[in-house]
């Protein structure tokens with residue numbers, strides 16, 4: 001299967017213009033976002049006041065409210081981990097075409113009399129997926145990538161759609177080519193996958209779940225290749241960094257080369273018959289591309305794990321009957337000075353933070369602070385990403401966010417979603433099996 005790509009000239013063109021069309025037709029109705037700073041411009045930002053944010057919370061609280069056509073699904077997929085509901089294209093077509101069905105007068109017995117629109121029946125309103133019942137899940141990489149395994153863990157029996165870049169996976173969901181995207185955000189050894197943090201902010205998708213995947217790396221090469229003759233080891237930069245120490249012990253002579261994904265590196269060796277190159281990838285990639293496993297479990301820590309988030313066009317309704325996590329991103333005009341106040345809003349309510357990440361504020365990367373005597377100080381500006389252990393349906397979480405909003409000029413809820421509670425038993429520590 002080919003990965004969805006941005007690089008096809010026509011495909012790329014069509015993708016971008018469709019994105020523009022959709023955006024110009026109005027903001028998404030399900031964006032939880034607050035702006036107070038006029039200088040921060042995000043084209044799709046809605047909710048310019050505290051009242052907007054509070055009304056978003058009210059919507060979230062209203063889980064007992066009977067579903068309205070506006071905020072309820074026409075498409076329901078079975079077997080997913082997030083139970084997100086989304087309005088599908090079919091439903092949109094019904095919405096748009098109610099009075100626009102062209103009347104073919106040649107087939108009518110009385111051509112002069114226009115046919116009234118057919119009344120909607122219960123079957124028009126029932127779920128009617130355009131593409132069968134399988135959930136389509138976009139991931140970055142080619143078959144055999146860890147992201148594909150994460151997609152399978154998040155949504156068993158899904159149709160996994162390979163994409164050549166993270167950006168393409170986001171667009172695949174926005175353009176209804178896929179129903180979800182599953183993307184890595186952090187690894188226990190390699191740290192955060194910054195690109196995806198940036199893309200979360202640039203796109204309007206919602207985090208609807210998370211999965212943690214133990215990552216067990218193998219060193220793969222063409223059958224018959226000897227470790228001591230390797231001149232190159234190639235893989236995804238995260239995989240290279242997760243195996244750095246072990247690689248230095250195993251094949252110190254080999255140069256490292258970063259490529260887009262682990263399985264793609266394995267495929268490249270097989271396709272080009274490279275006898276001096278090995279790839280760091282999964283055992284599944286070895287099987288798919290006919291490579292031999294030279295060394296197994298080469299990650300520097302045996303409990304290596306990557307956290308992935310699942311993204312959808314619509315948020316899920318947060319609940320309180322199981323552990324939830326909420327992810328937010330915020331910024332402030334006066335930089336990091338409010339960070340302590342923001343974090344205390346959670347501390348006072350006994351809400352644990354599970355992650356904090358800062359990224360450059362792309363719209364305002366630097367703030368100049370004039371001092372009449374000393375000159376001009378330059379401070380870097382940041383966006384702060386915080387994950388906390390509470391559901392947005394909990395009053396304490398809503399109050400904490402109301403307080404955070406007091407201290408920030410920009411606040412967006414990226415999602416409130418069930419925590420991955422899969423029992424975790426790290427393998428015994430020790431040397432990798434070689």
Ligand SMILES: O=C(O)C(=O)C[C@]1(C(=O)O)C=C[C@@H](O)C=C1
Pocket residue numbers: 140141144145146147148184187193215236238239260261262263306
């Ligand atoms: O290249 C892959 O196989 C991926 O799925 C990407 C990725 C990542 O981006 O972190 C996912 C899990 C591992 O941490 C290594 C690589």
